[in-house]
Amino acid sequence: MSDKRKKVILDLMEAEFYVPMKEKELAVMLQVSKQDRPELNRILNELLAEGKLSLTKKGKFVKAKRSDKELIGTFISHLKGFGFVEIEGRDEDLYIPEDCVNGAFHKDTVKVSLLSAQRGKRQEAQVIEILNRGTKQVVGIYDKSNKNYGFVIPDNTRFVNDIFVPVERSKGAVSGHKVVCEITDYGKNNRKPEGKIIEILGHVNDPGVDIMSILKGYELPIEFSEKVMHQAERIPSEISDADTVGRRDLRAMQMVTIDGEDAKDLDDAVSLTKDHDLYHLGVHIADVTNYVQENSALDWEAKERGTSVYLVDRVIPMLPHKLSNGICSLNQGEDRLALSCLMDINQAGEVVNHEIVESVICVDQRMSYTSVKKILEDKDEIEQNMYQAFVPMFEDMKDLATILREKRKKRGSIDFDFPETKIILDEKGQPLEIKPYERNVATKIIEDFMLIANETVAQQFFWMELPFIYRTHDNPDPEKINKLSTFIRNFGYSIKNKQEEIHPKELQKLLVRIEDTPEEALISRLTLRSMKQAKYTIDCTGHFGLACQYYCHFTSPIRRYPDLQIHRIIKEQLRGKLNEKRIGHYNELLPEVTKHASEMERRAQEAERETDKLKKVEYMEQHIGETFEGVISSITAWGIYVELPNTIEGMIHVSMLPGDYFYYDEETYEMVGQATDIRYKLGQTLKVQVHDTDKISRTIDFIIPQEWEEEELG
Numbered sequence: 001m002s003d004k005r006k007k008v009i010l011d012l013m014e015a016e017f018y019v020p021m022k023e024k025e026l027a028v029m030l031q032v033s034k035q036d037r038p039e040l041n042r043i044l045n046e047l048l049a050e051g052k053l054s055l056t057k058k059g060k061f062v063k064a065k066r067s068d069k070e071l072i073g074t075f076i077s078h079l080k081g082f083g084f085v086e087i088e089g090r091d092e093d094l095y096i097p098e099d100c101v102n103g104a105f106h107k108d109t110v111k112v113s114l115l116s117a118q119r120g121k122r123q124e125a126q127v128i129e130i131l132n133r134g135t136k137q138v139v140g141i142y143d144k145s146n147k148n149y150g151f152v153i154p155d156n157t158r159f160v161n162d163i164f165v166p167v168e169r170s171k172g173a174v175s176g177h178k179v180v181c182e183i184t185d186y187g188k189n190n191r192k193p194e195g196k197i198i199e200i201l202g203h204v205n206d207p208g209v210d211i212m213s214i215l216k217g218y219e220l221p222i223e224f225s226e227k228v229m230h231q232a233e234r235i236p237s238e239i240s241d242a243d244t245v246g247r248r249d250l251r252a253m254q255m256v257t258i259d260g261e262d263a264k265d266l267d268d269a270v271s272l273t274k275d276h277d278l279y280h281l282g283v284h285i286a287d288v289t290n291y292v293q294e295n296s297a298l299d300w301e302a303k304e305r306g307t308s309v310y311l312v313d314r315v316i317p318m319l320p321h322k323l324s325n326g327i328c329s330l331n332q333g334e335d336r337l338a339l340s341c342l343m344d345i346n347q348a349g350e351v352v353n354h355e356i357v358e359s360v361i362c363v364d365q366r367m368s369y370t371s372v373k374k375i376l377e378d379k380d381e382i383e384q385n386m387y388q389a390f391v392p393m394f395e396d397m398k399d400l401a402t403i404l405r406e407k408r409k410k411r412g413s414i415d416f417d418f419p420e421t422k423i424i425l426d427e428k429g430q431p432l433e434i435k436p437y438e439r440n441v442a443t444k445i446i447e448d449f450m451l452i453a454n455e456t457v458a459q460q461f462f463w464m465e466l467p468f469i470y471r472t473h474d475n476p477d478p479e480k481i482n483k484l485s486t487f488i489r490n491f492g493y494s495i496k497n498k499q500e501e502i503h504p505k506e507l508q509k510l511l512v513r514i515e516d517t518p519e520e521a522l523i524s525r526l527t528l529r530s531m532k533q534a535k536y537t538i539d540c541t542g543h544f545g546l547a548c549q550y551y552c553h554f555t556s557p558i559r560r561y562p563d564l565q566i567h568r569i570i571k572e573q574l575r576g577k578l579n580e581k582r583i584g585h586y587n588e589l590l591p592e593v594t595k596h597a598s599e600m601e602r603r604a605q606e607a608e609r610e611t612d613k614l615k616k617v618e619y620m621e622q623h624i625g626e627t628f629e630g631v632i633s634s635i636t637a638w639g640i641y642v643e644l645p646n647t648i649e650g651m652i653h654v655s656m657l658p659g660d661y662f663y664y665d666e667e668t669y670e671m672v673g674q675a676t677d678i679r680y681k682l683g684q685t686l687k688v689q690v691h692d693t694d695k696i697s698r699t700i701d702f703i704i705p706q707e708w709e710e711e712e713l714g
Contacts, residue, residue, distance in 0.1 A: 005043050010052060013063040020060035023116055041116060048114045055114050055123060071114070072131065077106035077158040085112050085125060095119040100126035103188050106158040107134025135159065137182045139217040141204055141696070142173040142197065152181040152195060155217055157697060161193050169196035176204050178213050207428045210614055210695070211313055218607040220309055224320050227297045232320040235291050235327060239335050243290070244360045250340060251362040255284060256390060257330055258367045258446050265317070265324040266331065267558040269338070269363050270449050272397050278352075279345045279400045283453035284361050286328045287337040288557040289567045292319070303593065306600025308559035312423050312611045317559070324558045332366040339567055341453045341554070345400065349407030354456050356570060365390055372442035398441060401448040408451070412505030412547035414527075421647045423615045431619040434646050450555045451546070457570070458552035462540045466578060467586035468569060469562045469594055471551045473534040473543040475501050480530040486669050487526060490683035491519050504547040519683065522631050522643055533602070536562050536594040562597050565590075613698040616648045620700050621693045627705050632684045635671050637664040640680050642688050642702055650700030652688065658704055 008030070012018055021029065023044060032040050044061065047053040054064040073087035073094070081098035083106075094112060096104075097119075104110050109132040115124040138159055144150035150170055151162040163181055173179050180199040187193040201216065202209040215222060224232070255271035271282035292298045302318050309316040317324050330336050338361045344353040365387065374380035375391060376398050384391055409415070422437035439447075454471070461468045481502050485495055493513060495506045507527055514520045531545060536553075543551040557564040569586060572578045634641040639653045654662050657680070660673035671680040680686075688702035 005039075006047060006052075009043065009047065010063065013053070013061070020056050020058075020062045022058075022060050026061060044116050048116065055116070059116075059118055059123070061116075071112050071125070073110065073112065074134065075101075075104040075106065075108045075110045075127065077101075077104075077160060079157045079160055081160060084122070085110060085127075092122050094125040095122040096125055096127060100124075102127040102130075103186065104130055105133065105135050105186060105193075106156070108132065109134060133183075133186065135183065137180055137198065137219075138163065138195075139178065139180055139201070139213050142170070142175060142177045142179045144170070144173070144175045150175070151192075152179060152197070155213055155696065161187070163195040164192045165195055165197060171197040171200060173197050173200050178202060178204050178209050180216050211311060211429065211611055214311075214607055214610050214614070215316070218603055218610075220316055220603070220607060221305060222316065224301065225297070228301045229320060231297050232322040235322060237326060239327070239337055239360070243337055244335075246358070247337070248340065248357040248359045250282070250284070250338075250359045251335065253282065253361070254364055254390070254393060255282065255361060256365045256367050256393075257332070257363050258369060258372055258442055261368045261370065264321075264329065265558045266329045266363075266366070268446070268450065268555050269330045269361060270397070270446070272393050272400065274396050277347050279396065281343045281345055281400065281449060281452070282340055283343075283449055283555065284330070284338040284340045284359065285453075285555055285563075285567075286330055286558060287339050287358065287567065287571075288319070288323070288328050288564050289571060290337050291323060291327060292564060294568060298323075302561050302564060303596070306561050306597045307604050309604040309607055311608060312615050313425055313429055318561065319558060328558055330361070330363050332363050335360060335362050339554075339570060341456055343452065343456055345404070345452070347403065349403045351452065351456050354460070356457065356460070356574065358571060358574060367442075369440060369442040369446075372445070373440040376441050397445050397449075401441075401445040404448045404452055405444070408546065408548075409508065412503060412508050414504050414508050414511065414545045414547070421612060421616075423612060423619075425615070431615045434616060434619050434648065436647065454552055454554050455546075455548055455550055457554045457566075458540065459550035461552075461566075461569070461573075462550050464573070466569065466573060467538065467583060467590055468540075469536055469538065469552060469566050469590060469597075470540045471534055471543065471553050471562075472537045472539070472541045473545050473551075474532045474541070475544050476531045478502075483669060484526060484530040487682040488523060490681050491517075491523070493523075504544055508547075519631065522633060522683070525643075525647075526633065535598040536601075538590045538594055560597075561600075562594070565593055610698065614695065617693045617695055617698050617700055620648060620650070620690055621695075624690045624693065627687055627689045629685060629687050632680060632682055632686055635664060635669055635680065635682060640671055640686075642686055648700065650688065650690070650702040652702045652704065656691070656701075656703050 023041065027037055027040055044053065048055070052064055053061050056062060071087055073085040075096070076084045076086060081101070083096045083101055083104065084093040085096060086093050104127045108130050110127045111129040111131055112125040113128050115126060117124040138152065138154040138156060140152040140154040142150055142152055148167050150165050150167070152165055153162050163183065165181065178201040179197045180201065181195040182198045183193055183195045185194040201212050253271050255269045257266045257269045259266055267286040269284040271284065273280045292302060298319065305318045308318045338359045340357050340359040342355045342357065343351045346352050371383055371387065372394060374383040375387060375394055420437045422435050423431055424433040426432050458470055488494065488510065493510060495502070495510055510527065511524060514523050534543070534545070540550060542549045552566060553560055553563045554566060555563065557567050572582060628644050630642040630644040632640055633643040633649060639651045641649055641651050643649045654671065657671065660676045660678060662671050662673050665672050669682055687705060689705040690700065691703040692701040
């Protein structure tokens with residue numbers, strides 16, 4: 001009987017008059033009675049699972065095309081048991097209910113079939129096959145339950161199962177050890193996964209073990225292989241006359257590097273002269289590809305790492321220090337090979353002429369952001385006298401940077417001017433101070449000059465129609481913009497977002513309006529969170545945040561592989577070697593390079609965020625019982641998140657809110673008291689007390705102090 005009903009549905013969908021319908025519309029069309037509708041739902045789900053039907057983005061049923069039969073993606077686990085599947089090219093993730101996970105673990109590659117139900121805007125689906133295990137090992141705390149076995153409790157809360165470890169596979173670990181555990185059996189039918197300990201990192205309370213656990217948890221490479229190090233050691237420490245042949249000699253040009261005081265890998269230098277109303281800006285980038293040859297051990301290692309990782313207490317470089325701090329570092333007074341983008345820019349900030357050349361340079365002066373700020377903003381006489389020969393150039397740089405910023409502002413570029421977090425540690429890695437890390441006139445000059453160079457290079461290669469790597473940024477999700485709109489109304493601000501797509505100019509106007517207000521940092525951060533993540537692509541689809549059509553990463557080949565890769569393409573083009581064979585080579589190579597580089601960038605960002613969160617928790621551990629004033633930054637069904645002025649965020653659990661039972665109002669994004677109608681709103685100022693911290697989950701719990709409760713309840 002079921003097969004006959006399936007045939008009726010499939011025949012209907014093959015008919016010429018059929019238009020995609022939702023389940024209710026199909027029930028009406030097929031004259032299914034109310035009591036038989038659960039059966040219709042079951043049959044439709046079976047047809048979806050069999051790959052004979054598929055659903056449109058609006059949840060309407062259509063006959064499946066061959067490509068709809070198998071949806072393959074990455075499973076993202078949630079600590080509550082359910083999960084999501086990310087599918088390339090699909091805007092919304094698929095929601096996987098707990099009873100449809102079918103043994104999938106975090107980061108597994110899975111095949112799924114769609115279900116007829118939807119969870120909010122997300123289509124529901126079930127895992128029907130695990131194609132590849134994404135998690136081969138986990139980091140966690142070992143708990144020796146008895147003499148015969150123990151368990152590893154994973155640090156990553158997305159890995160929801162403890163791992164059973166027989167004593168003979170425990171490597172002698174004792175309870176409280178932080179360990180790396182290789183999964184040997186993923187378990188099934190409610191049987192726990194099994195594993196063996198492959199490395200003991202130390203006791204959970206030993207100094208440095210916390211950061212090492214994060215490094216191992218993200219499988220970040222710590223050391224370079226012998227082969228890579230030997231290759232790096234063979235690279236000369238100085239350039240030879242032969243290296244300079246065929247290059248533009250720019251050693252007589254006045255140029256400087258401007259970096260942080262503690263920076264060691266100086267990969268960009270800048271020069272500027274002015275001729276009447278025309279600025280001649282040079283952005284000179286270390287020619288890393290001269291030393292990292294394609295398909296060498298150094299190249300493979302850099303490609304695999306994708307990026308340098310900047311953690312709170314250390315840097316994990318993409319390339320060995322012999323390169324990054326040596327021959328590829330644009331050190332003062334030393335001849336260096338570079339790729340130079342030489343631009344003529346008018347008073348309107350337009351690049352009227354430009355040239356990209358292989359060059360040989362010599363930096364005249366290493367400057368710090370602090371020194372340049374003292375010269376330009378503080379008018380510090382000692383600093384101005386010390387760098388007297390460079391002051392006129394710095395003044396011109398400040399003027400040009402202002403022109404470039406104004407031009408970007410006119411087109412709608414979004415400039416997030418909120419402070420980053422600076423975490424100061426003692427020699428044992430304990431946080432001493434957490435404070436904002438401010439931008440200043442000098443950091444902005446370098447940002448503005450790097451941006452214009454990146455745009456100029458991207459535009460040239462787009463119009464040359466050559467294979468290239470672009471930095472793209474898609475339009476934000478309308479739902480997130482709606483949430484932002486609701487949030488800022490609490491402060492008396494608004495944005496025009498009636499259309500499906502918001503223009504970056506609207507967000508830029510908002511950031512201008514909040515300038516120098518107490519809520520500036522919070523709203524800026526939440527605006528950033530409402531936007532999509534930028535990524536590397538082979539297609540030049542534009543950059544929403546910068547409001548520009550052409551953008552790439554050209555300026556940091558020491559620490560980003562995409563920059564190094566496009567340097568190689570640029571040099572081949574300059575030398576006339578981009579023939580049909582090489583173009584074919586890059587067309588084949590670049591899709592995988594962009595995908596992997598985007599993934600490695602995300603991994604680095606997550607690891608950086610986790611180390612910051614860990615140190616913030618350790619810092620607040622020292623302040624349990626103390627009271628602070630913060631702003632409600634987020635509200636969910638399980639609680640209220642409050643952000644303090646130093647960027648630390650904690651949560652008040654819904655059960656800890658005083659005087660009433662509270663529920664989350666999804667329409668207004670508010671937490672509402674059922675009896676008292678007390679409302680907690682986004683953006684509201686709140687006094688909080690530090691109640692507890694958890695280093696494992698890296699969370700901070702706040703409560704509302706008693707005197708504030710009494711004030712609230714009147």
